[in-house]
Amino acid sequence: MIISGANALVTGANRGLGAELVEGLLARGAATVYAAAHDPQSLTHPAVKDPRVVPLRLDVTDLASVRAAAERAGDVDLVVNNAGVSGSGSLLTGDPERARAEMETNFWGPVSVLRAFAPVLARRGGGTAVTVLSALSWAAMPGAAGYSATKAAAWSLTNTARAELRAQGTQVIGVHLGFMDTDMVAHLDVPKIDAWTVADRILDAVAAGEEEVLVDAPSRALKEALAGPPKGLEI
Structure with a gap:
């Protein structure tokens, strides 16, 4: 996909990776970037001052909000499901209500966004949909079972x-x-990878037509470990 001249939507665009993706899209010549956040007033990073950025209210856990966003951003060629939360802890001993809330955002959120925007992308000739996952999609990490399950x-x-x-x-x-x-x-x-590097790698993948991005060594190692015994996924 050619990013220059395209219209993009990024969920969770108020900070972290979302903010870096907005900046990266602008640097690569995107025509319009819908910077979506639960509260548009939280979009305070420098990139939002660019006239190509359109702040957009979007709560991925609210179907009415998602549908309204799809109507407002009905010209997008690229949708990035980036919004996410963490912190529910263990599924065996943690708060089950927090785990359910985590699933609402990290799983049902992308479901709702994809359902709403797939027809938009079809009308635009196909486009691209990105979902930000995690190496913890595959890992067995004590204390992070709730987040891992959502991913x-x-x-x-x-x-x-x-x-x-x-x-x-x-x-x-x-x-x-x-x-x-x-x-x-x-x-x-x-050890942590910086958000700008991740954003750059994602946009490279969009431009190259890739289907899966293993950003760093931990993600590549865990993907390989899937073929081995379950203990190899413990971290």
């Missing part, structure tokens, strides 16, 4: 959507990475 479900969704939307010419990309240097994991003392 594993979203991985399955991405693979199925790729098969279903191929006939309308839509490129579907799943993005996997380890820990990224954002507010979400600021409390963890682990």
